[in-house]
Amino acid sequence: MGHRHIVDLLGAGPPHVRQMTTAELLTLQIRVILSLVLRETRATFGTSSFGYIWAVITPTASVAVLVILFSMVGRHAPFGASLALFFATGILTLQFFTETSGKLMTVFDANKALLTYPIIKDVDTILARAILISATYLVIMVIFYAGLILAGMAQFPASPGQLVLVFLSTALLGLGYGTVNAVIVSLWDTWIQIEKVLTRPLFFISGIFYVPSQLPTRAQDYLQWNPILHLVEWFRIGFYPNYSSSVLDKTYPVLVGTVLLLIGLAGERLFRRTRF
Amino acid sequence: MLAFDRVSKIYNLKGVRKVILDDLSFVFPENRNVAIMGKNGAGKSTMMRLLAGSEPPTSGHVYRSLRVSWPLGFAGGFNGSMTGIENIRFVSRIYGQDTERVVTYVKEFAELGPSLRLPIKTYSSGMKARLAFGLSMAINFQVYLIDEITAVGDETFRKKSRAVFQEKLKSSQIIMVSHSAATIQEYCDCGLLLNAGGVTFYDEVTELITAYKSL
Numbered sequence: 001m002g003h004r005h006i007v008d009l010l011g012a013g014p015p016h017v018r019q020m021t022t023a024e025l026l027t028l029q030i031r032v033i034l035s036l037v038l039r040e041t042r043a044t045f046g047t048s049s050f051g052y053i054w055a056v057i058t059p060t061a062s063v064a065v066l067v068i069l070f071s072m073v074g075r076h077a078p079f080g081a082s083l084a085l086f087f088a089t090g091i092l093t094l095q096f097f098t099e100t101s102g103k104l105m106t107v108f109d110a111n112k113a114l115l116t117y118p119i120i121k122d123v124d125t126i127l128a129r130a131i132l133i134s135a136t137y138l139v140i141m142v143i144f145y146a147g148l149i150l151a152g153m154a155q156f157p158a159s160p161g162q163l164v165l166v167f168l169s170t171a172l173l174g175l176g177y178g179t180v181n182a183v184i185v186s187l188w189d190t191w192i193q194i195e196k197v198l199t200r201p202l203f204f205i206s207g208i209f210y211v212p213s214q215l216p217t218r219a220q221d222y223l224q225w226n227p228i229l230h231l232v233e234w235f236r237i238g239f240y241p242n243y244s245s246s247v248l249d250k251t252y253p254v255l256v257g258t259v260l261l262l263i264g265l266a267g268e269r270l271f272r273r274t275r276f
Numbered sequence: 277m278l279a280f281d282r283v284s285k286i287y288n289l290k291g292v293r294k295v296i297l298d299d300l301s302f303v304f305p306e307n308r309n310v311a312i313m314g315k316n317g318a319g320k321s322t323m324m325r326l327l328a329g330s331e332p333p334t335s336g337h338v339y340r341s342l343r344v345s346w347p348l349g350f351a352g353g354f355n356g357s358m359t360g361i362e363n364i365r366f367v368s369r370i371y372g373q374d375t376e377r378v379v380t381y382v383k384e385f386a387e388l389g390p391s392l393r394l395p396i397k398t399y400s401s402g403m404k405a406r407l408a409f410g411l412s413m414a415i416n417f418q419v420y421l422i423d424e425i426t427a428v429g430d431e432t433f434r435k436k437s438r439a440v441f442q443e444k445l446k447s448s449q450i451i452m453v454s455h456s457a458a459t460i461q462e463y464c465d466c467g468l469l470l471n472a473g474g475v476t477f478y479d480e481v482t483e484l485i486t487a488y489k490s491l
Binding site: 028031032034035036038039042043113114115116117118119120272273276 | 328329330331332333334344346347353354355357358362366367369370371372
């Protein structure tokens with residue numbers, strides 16, 4: 001082989017390759033993502049229906065533990081009448097975020113075998129996972145809050161429209177943060193352990209078992225940098241008819257999520273060649 | 277058009293740098309079946325993955341204007357905990373095929389019977405290869421990338437796959453990795469030899485085999 005370039009052999013410009021139109025590419029990508037979602041559903045929940053039940057039981061159990069602990073020491077809910085509702089609004093929101101970002105962190109490695117099929121790209125596997133986890137949490141939340149309402153432990157949400165928006169914003173933040181982490185892990189896998197330690201305090205700084213507005217101003221000044229705190233506050237505003245927040249800024253978590261997602265996607269593209 | 281333009285592939289694993297392809301430019305001849313031969317570790321499978329697009333080159337471009345299959349090997353992208361049928365459905369979905377048509381085809385072709393309803397991890401490597409082979413034959417590609425998979429199964433199965441294969445060859449071309457001179461001679465009419473010194477093209481398959489044997 002000499003050092004002639006293919007481009008030279010064929011005259012000016014790269015060889016003629018029929019480009020797919022944007023519409024064709026989009027249909028293809030949607031088709032691939034949906035197939036991946038179906039496949040991941042099977043892989044995540046296994047072949048028995050017990051897998052689905054387990055997915056609902058786990059978050060329920062963590063809310064129950066907090067309710068039992070607080071009841072035992074005779075504490076009342078920091079807001080409203082129901083301990084279960086107050087904790088759920090915090091825990092389920094935080095869990096939805098951590099599940100999304102945690103599952104995305106290992107997505108490149110977990111799906112390496114899939115890349116045998118060149119039609120599947122890494123970004124498809126990221127989106128498929130995010131969609132599956134969001135769908136799972138949608139079901140979990142609907143079942144859980146419907147259960148609370150039926151058991152008389154909660155009222156019907158005051159503004160369901162707001163709840164839909166918080167849900168989507170939480171998904172976006174989880175997707176953005178998870179994608180950035182996935183790229184970092186692909187370059188340096190010790191990050192998995194470090195990230196775990198770094199995000200552990202989230203349970204304490206996201207307003208799960210207290211009302212952030214009732215904290216001293218100094219504490220609020222620090223805590224408001226945590227986008228998940230805003231999501232929890234936003235969720236409570238949507239659920240309770242009279243919850244008010246002096247910290248909440250709805251654009252903040254959306255902005256952080258968008259910026260992280262852009263950085264993550266750029267990183268995926270930039271370091272694609274080093275992953276192989 | 278299937279072409280490599282100044283393609284290099286370098287792996288960096290735990291500080292060990294391994295150059296697989298170094299600035300290779302090559303236009304794969306159209307309507308000819310190309311063999312790829314070389315010793316273990318020479319980069320044959322890497323070349324297949326680059327051709328398919330399963331992996332990007334370290335530098336350079338791979339041009340592909342034909343419908344190229346995924347590299348057909350033993351391992352494949354099967355999910356071990358999913359059943360044979362579920363794996364077939366998944367692949368036909370991503371390639372936009374009629375799922376039930378593909379399932380029926382593979383059922384008849386691979387002769388795996390009730391095993392198709394069992395998880396792939398219970399399959400022997402022969403069974404997996406039959407499934408992978410049947411699956412790719414059910415989907416129409418213009419170029420099939422075959423990585424050491426033709427010599428699968430017993431004599432009857434081989435006869436059957438040869439017949440299906442010959443039928444495909446009327447409208448498609450193949451690029452094949454194999455160590456077996458007989459297989460190469462049966463299917464290919466030209467080929468590439470990969471070794472540490474670089475890549476050499478042989479217009480005649482007999483010359484390729486001679487060169488391979490003298491490596």
